[in-house]
Amino acid sequence: MAEIVQNPNLGTRRKLELLLQEMDTICREIISQLYNSSSSSSTTTTTNNNSNLDTQALIDMFIERQNYLTEQIQIVREQQELERQLQIKRDEILKCDRALRCLQTYLLQAVQVLSSAVYQAREKLSNIRRAKTFPSETIIRYAHQLASCYSTIAPDNWQQGDIRRPYPTNIAMNRGLLGRLSEQILQQQQQQQQQLNIQNSTINTTTVVNSSAQPSTSASYTAVTTAVRPPKHDTTSFASDIFSTLNEETNTTNLSSSDTDSDDDLL
């Protein structure tokens, strides 16, 4: 029995079981011997002595096993304490695992954000390298120009029904060169029509319509139109506004020197 108790490969539970089994069998053996000895009272003294010795040996064995049992129970208590400590450590490990996983997710998010930021920064740098350089004042002036006529971004107070648009509207187009050109052409056609009607009514069709109004210079052409009908619109087109303001700023022009004459023509 001592080898069993001292065997490190057997578990405490198994040892306890074996001890209890042995104690159980020893108890049964003692009881059966006592019963046999009491029932056979007419036997010889030698057999009685032998049976007493057997009983004594059994009782010694029982006591030995009982001592082993108390030792094992002490060991069980120690092992329970160790198990408790182990469980505490396991819980701490779980907590640390959870914290690690949280930190790992934060790290992954940070990696994603940083990688996208780095990629965009790289794209920006490549754009900067490829770009043509302009003085910042030119860029700011152009940006102000675009923002002031709301061509790319809507005005803050824009509502449905507001006539402002990101493109030139009909009103602006009619005020421009093309609009006035077409108006003048229409007026000329009307004049021609009137003259034709007059000539048809008087039956003198020898004069050619275009002869009197044929412009040798641009100044004579404008004299005809101003005599017939003064321009009813504002005489600045949105294109000429743009051009004149930018000409003042840049002071360079690649165009011809007939500016003053053409201004008179427009008026």
Add this chain to the structure above:
Amino acid sequence: MNDDLIQTIINDDRQRFLLDLEFVQTLANPQYLNFLAQRNYFKNQAFINYLKYLLYFKEDNYIKYIHYPQALYFLDLLQREQFRQELVNTAYCRQIEDQQLLAWQRLQRRKNQLLNNAAGITTTTTNNNNNNEADATNPQNSTNAISTSTTATNNTQLR
């Protein structure tokens, strides 16, 4: 006589440039494009050549005169035959106009959003810098804020 009037304008370089500038900017108006398509202007080879000629406005020293930059985008599209054919449909032009207006308003909303975010981020980063706690979340918040601000500025500049 009408030809003479046109000739006087064409012979004057300034007038001709103003005419080109005006016309190229009117191309930003989808209703006008519909008008031109329905009167078969886009079937005239001379007109198509003129549209190709107007691409000179994309150069540096001419683009500074353009007030309506969407016109240049439409000019590029007008070089394609399929687009010119589609412009005859009024519904198509109306759709283009709707998208133009929606994009116009979206950029305005985005601008206001960025202005508000920039104002918000500057206040939160100053608060984080003044905070004396060594909490792990605080540097994370500031890095998130800084990263969103950089991506926001990147988005505006790349656009």
